[in-house]
Amino acid sequence: MSRAGLQGKVVAVTGAGQGIGAAYVRRFVADGCHVVAADLNGAAAQEVAATTSGPGTVEAFEFDVADASSCRGIARHVDSSHGRLDGLVNNAAIFSTIAMKPFWEIPELEWDRLMAVNLKGPWLLVSAVLDLLRAAPTASVVNVGSDAVQMGRSGYLHYVASKGGVHGMTFSMARELGEFGIRVNTLSPGPVYTEVDRGTVSPEQKQAMLAAQALDRPAGPDDMTALAAFLISDESAYVTGQTYSVNGGLVHR
Template sequence: MKNGGRLQGRVAVVTGAAQGIGAQYARALAAEGASVVVSDVLDAGPVAAQINEGGGRALAVACDVTDAQAVLAMVNAAVARFGRLDILVNNAALFGTVSRKRFEDITSAEWDRMMSVNVRGAFECVKAVVPAMRERKYGKIVNIASGTVFKGQTMLLHYVTSKGAIVAMSRSLARELGDDGIRVNTLAPGLVMSENVRSNWSADKVRGTVDSRAIKREALPEDMCGTLIYLCSSESDFVTGQVLVVDGGAVMH
């Protein structure tokens, strides 16, 4: 891990970080010097152990982002362990294992579950971290949306709608939290070849996405990390309420 990295001395929480893109986010933040709370409903211990064994600082915390008390306990654990909280990456979401289907075949229960995890989960995490950030008059919140918001993806209406809500939420939060020195931005990835996507998306669907890009290759989790580090670092201190799409030029936003 870097001594004197761009996030040296900062403390970050990454939700949904036990695997896939979230795990890569956690590793990237640690590589830039941040102490990282690796949070998930799944076992985040292996990711935290990897960071610690590599010379970084990480703490695994089990947390369901739809449970307000569990989220508050996660934040308290972060502050108790590392003494402060500077960065939240709201990554936890349902996507990789979600079945693609026509909108009329999405059940009300499926819709409600998607909104509970993807939208209310992000809301609960922001509510929980803001007091610690307000104390220092500084913070970075990066909400993870999706390039599908700007394309109008078929067969995933509940997912795309939830990520549209994240964009709107981020803009409103940026207005509310600006006077507190807290920046709120949105990272919107295109289709990224995480383990779950590779397992659940057909080659034809992936190829169609790649063909829509100006840079015609598959996106990997590490492709998202340069933008994430920028949004979490002091380099973006005058940037808030913005959406950065990272998808190889499928969306030119």
């Protein structure tokens, strides 16, 4: 089902080359948006763009969210193509490739790269596209957090810490950008299973989390897209600074 208030909006999605990111792209195209599918893996973003069709349009863009000059590059591209940015989904993150380990065994370089992508990246990108967000009649930013923060998941403390930072950043961004009419919210998924292989969850852990949920089924990427569409749409025009958990009842705030 398409959502009202999205037709013709210009929306950028980071980490769009696979998994949940690709699902966001498909949803926004189905809702009639002009979507910029941005990913470090340009070929993967091109594949998503080539295989997505609907009332909207989609274009691929290769960039590194952890690099300020690359963020300015996507801002210039959107400016030249559209002149504004109505919605941004900060989805890019390092997660599926993490090898679980005690925090005292995390290599410093791994910590630094993960923080650069997961936490610094959204700050860099929103800063780079701020004038484009201000140029939109109504603009909305969706930062993708994680309910691993509430769960206190062990084995990848740097990921949990980075997403805890994203949650806090949303609160401050919403305060600072409210004067411009720009809304900022966090979509906080629980465990979501996609086509991407994950080294972060064992079969035993998956079963334990499923057993702890109120809903007796695993989440797929499409379970996240309806909320993202609502938060970008004008239907959520008075919603900002909020955190929305999508976890099947696994954890409660």
